[in-house]
Amino acid sequence: MTATAQTAASPGTRYWDRSLHAYAVMTAEAPGGREGGPREPERFRRHGDLPRYPLPAPPRSLGDVAWSFGSLRAGNETACPPPVTEPSAAFHSALLHHTCGVLRTEFGPTARWPYHRAVPSARCFAPVETYLWTPGHDGLPAGVHAYDPAHHDLVLVRAGEFRATLGAALGADIADAVGVLLFSTVFWRTAFKYGSYAYRLCAQETGLTAGNAMLVAGALGAQGHLHHQFLDGTLERLVGAQRPEESVAAALPLYPWRGSARRPVRRSTAPWTDAELTAALGPAPDRPALTAASAPLAELVEMDGSARLTGTASFALLPRTPDAGAPVPGVPAAGARRTPELGDALRRRTSGSPAFDPVPRPVPLDAMLRIVGPLLDAHVSDAVTYGAPPPVTAHLWAARVTGLRAGLHRVTPHGTEHLRPLPQHGLGTEAANVNYRSAAAVVFLSAPRQEAQAAFGARSFRVLHHEAGVVAQRLCVLSAAEGLAARIHNGYAARKVSRALGLPPGHEPLFQIVLGVPGADERCLMPVPGLPGTAERSTPPRSLPGDAPARNEVSVA
Structure with a gap:
């Protein structure tokens, strides 16, 4: 422009x-x-x-x-x-x-x-x-x-x-x-x-x-x-x-x-x-x-x-229809299984160390499917038709997922669909304080900016970031339940990511979330008083060459 x-x-x-x-x-x-x-x-x-x-x-x-x-x-x-x-x-x-x-x-x-x-x-x-x-x-x-x-x-x-x-x-x-x-x-x-x-x-x-x-x-x-x-x-x-x-x-x-x-x-x-x-x-x-x-x-x-x-009188709605339930070709979602306790998962949720250096350990396919399976479940919102999923598209870039082809996948309510091989340098990621070389996967959440602007005007920015945030928190909690850290980082080139994901015109990537086995760092995280538990202690981190934080670093924890 x-x-x-x-x-x-x-x-x-x-x-x-x-x-x-x-x-x-x-x-x-x-x-x-x-x-x-x-x-x-x-x-x-x-x-x-x-x-x-x-x-x-x-x-x-x-x-x-x-x-x-x-x-x-x-x-x-x-x-x-x-x-x-x-x-x-x-x-x-x-x-x-x-x-x-x-x-x-x-x-x-x-x-x-x-x-x-x-x-x-x-x-x-x-x-x-x-x-x-x-x-x-x-x-x-x-x-x-x-x-x-x-x-x-x-x-x-x-x-x-x-x-x-x-x-x-x-x-x-x-x-x-x-x-x-x-x-x-x-x-x-x-x-x-x-x-x-x-x-x-x-x-x-x-x-x-x-x-x-x-x-x-x-x-x-x-x-x-x-x-x-x-x-x-x-x-x-x-x-x-x-x-x-x-x-x-x-x-x-x-x-x-x-x-x-x-x-x-x-x-x-x-x-x-x-x-x-x-x-x-x-x-x-x-x-x-x-x-x-x-x-x-x-x-x-x-x-x-x-x-x-x-x-x-100005309230609007994005027209969406409930998911029809038809599966797509690809890896089916994991079967119904009992998952860990929510309170424990919330306490274990972590964004990793300030310089996020995951342990390069493969993640089992079933664990990854339990994480991404419920991401697009419908919730009740005044932004979309009742029963429709959130207006969010999820893509999974898999690097270390046992049993899942490396490269780019589209996440659906029925599993994952492999789109194509994609090297990390083709993603458009720019975070200097994240080691993508040892990450298990990266999830990108995108949303229909153009359509939302037509419906909600300037409020569309809030609406879509909130809806994508709902999905992102599900990802963070489900990752913690499987023992993974989930690092939200806005360090990516949005246009390059859009091309890499094959997003349609008018869509924008709103979240990049890096998943990996949490590495060591020298902080000690203690439960708050009144909640029994054990401190989570870790050893000093490995330093990565050239990992000085960038000017555009946004660290979350």
Whole structure:
């Protein structure tokens, strides 16, 4: 695109192009803050004197990973957890801790990222904040609460019964919801290092966190509906978000899970506007101020502002049909098998060492098929037709998978289809801190940018990164269940990757995830207090020639 065309393009189009095709330029323009430096933001939000409600200790075990997908993959419906028909302190404790709580702390001579959660996060700054609306229970008042992961508390932000307001803002009937999770992003936590490129990283992490919440809720007997479309001003007024430092990014109503039956999104027939709902809410709650950005973030603020919705009449849908079930030629998916426990898999999830150097050990075919088999399972979302899979295409580049031909494969709900041999240098990967030579495989997730822009406008960037993030978190958790690290890294040339994958026009690769047997490093990752377990200790890593981090390095853990 020429400079003149770039200037004339909408903020959404400009950001799509810059963040995928000029990310090295964006990160080079960033403030470049470092951990421990004077611009380092606080990793946890302060809540001042707002009322606190401590949650009970979370359980260590959540149940079989198979049930977290809300499917009958295990082949025994009687093992499905009982449905959550009303909220409780025990349910909220398990849900919030395993969705976005601190699961491990890091020690050692190279420990820079002390707090590890269940989802990958750029430098572990966790910009996603979680709010819970609950109708009240066990002495907890009805209202909107912020989750404080540092203390495992709920903090009352706004008391009251807001079911009707939430439903109107989501454009949906949520009368039978047992609660609603709202995810916001505090941009400066990531932008202090990556500048305006942080908008992409925050969108990815919001999708990962929402996907993780659906996994955990499913294991506990609740189903989550992912809402990308809502009245931004209403939800931000409800939780007291302070713009432009914080922006509500996604909503997840929770409903009782009843066997294999999914509840669809029930669209409201009455249109609503921000002006109507915010006027009824009154002033925003008084909360301690967030740290403001100490560097210009005009591009990020412009992009976030351009994606806002002010009326439910503009809500759209990507037309998709449920999978017909016809198998494709290739390697069939692994048969139904019991898989490891979800809580254990979340604690074991890892992005590998900062300089990711996997052990060059082959991965059995059955293990790889158990990882990629459920990736494209349908979840309930307001972006696609009910029952349709997520609008995401998955490709697997296999290097060390016993029984699977090396090269490029397309992942389908029925297994993998070999497309062609493809050497690593033909992938378009650029990460200086990832050793592809010893990786077992690389998964690429792509999505239909052009179609989504036509449907959602500037909000399409968030919608597709969230949907791809749901799939990416499934991959990370299922990889951990098989003993593999999953490293998300945006170091790739998007156009070259698109050509290598054979993507159709209008599609973009949104995630690159490197899989491998985790190598050694000199950090010590300890379970958080109150959760029994054994420290995971490893030996110093081998150094790789020429592995100085690149300027465009985005490290996650």
